[in-house]
Amino acid sequence: MQPFLIPRQYNQDTNTYKVLFLNDVHFSKSRTINGTRHYHTSPDLMRKTMDEYVPQLMPDSIFLLGDMCDWSDDWKRFKNIYNKNLSKAAQVIPIVGNHDFDVTSYDELLDIFDLHELRENGGSKFNQSFKVSANIRVITIDVNFDEEDKHTNKYWDMRMHTKSVGWLEDELTKSKEDIVLILSHHAPMDHLSNRFDRRQGDELKQVVDKVASKKPTMKMFWFFGHHHVTQIVCFDKWHDRCVGYLLPAMVEEEDGRFSFLEMKDNGEYKIKQYNISI
Template identity: 25%
Template sequence: MESIVIHVLTDLHMKDIDGNPNHVESIGEQGLFYAVPANFRTYAQIANKENPDVVLLLGDCFHGSCPPNKFMEIWESIHSPKLLTLGNHDLDIYDSKELATFFGYSNQPIVAGSSFNQVYVIRKGNMSCRIIMLDSSFDEANQQSNHWQHCKLHDAALDWLQAQFEENQEDYILLCSHVSPHQFDSNHLYFEKQAKQIATIVQAYTTLHPEVKVMSMAGHSHPEQPEHFSNLGLMFPGIVFPPMIRHRQETPSGGPNGVYSVVELRVGEYQVGMEWVEYRE
């Protein structure tokens, strides 16, 4: 059966510590492994072999002082179409204009407050998908920073989202951001008022178009495996994906392994899985 295959990465947290897995700074909060770019390089090789229809990176590409060119060297080696958006740690040192330049988005128009708000449509066989990349790095005053709670889109993004739904002709709509609106009641990670405004837009659309599946995809909270949410209505599910870089003794090879997720869309159904990237220098 024809399917659309999407690889999802989030929360790489690459740091400027190269090649030393025992460095005191390489093992951080929640067991995230920051130091070794080898995991990301290995993933790039996997992606180039598996050739997914698109690779999505949902923010926190690097962490603090990591030079963006180290990340970009690996990111650009991936042959599949690829899209990314900002995470809070991407803004630890750099502002959004600098990041747009680093990531090759400086020529993209500023849409609904950010050049990272973009749309990508996949049509394959008898099915299609509209991917809406969203910049959730704004606060209540529509300012961008590295805050990690009460995150939201720029207010102007709501009208833009509404327009995207109105022109949609696809079978799936994926709302992709670093922080999910479904996380509004999880330590107040998302701004509750806007989360419910987004849900209202989605629910109005799915009432008229129940055949279209709409879901949110995000990272940020570092779950052990993909977590599924329905707290904004059964017609608007959310998925929060695990961070890519890990350092867990119980993982394959017992060391600093990587994680990526695979979303496979078929007519009328979808599957979500998690794959390990075994650590090797």
């Protein structure tokens, strides 16, 4: 796995960047949580996604939007499944979620994904910014911090590291690309539910305001999970220049789902949900 590299499959002829989003997999070989959530089906759902849908859709990037494994000993099996038939040309990019910290530390997660050599940005090595095409930039953000800027598995009042807000503003300000995809386990446009820190959510909206006033051609898209919805939910009222998409969970009851994005350099895009049964 080579994270944070420009994908070689990017289609220069169509100027289309293709992304497969996997979130809230809760990979487990035997565990069932809260009765109705059949998390024990996640290995089969993951295997079907990687064996059947990845070769069919040929994504440039696969983003893991957090809550991938609840138990440390499941990570090896999880990685074996997505590595088995994964094209070497596609990049796999991890974004951690709160449950990834249930029994696994920040340093252990860096070991799992072999990310120790990455530069730390805004308080986390899971914060990265990179160009994927002539006019598209991707920014990944770690939102699993408490008010003392320590990593936490807390489910509510999720927030970035204090330094991450300024780092995000800097990355947006200096970006030469007009299309920016922001990826995190949870996002500020849903802070009214108390699952994202309200104060920091307001601060992030001010950051978007500031950047948008300076860059009239920039469009921002924020993709996230965490809620275990079963359908894609669009947040288009938070800011007219930053549309949010809450993506459905891989595992909820016995079926599964993932999301697939096709983004063009001119900002035209389509996002589709795929439902999986086993």
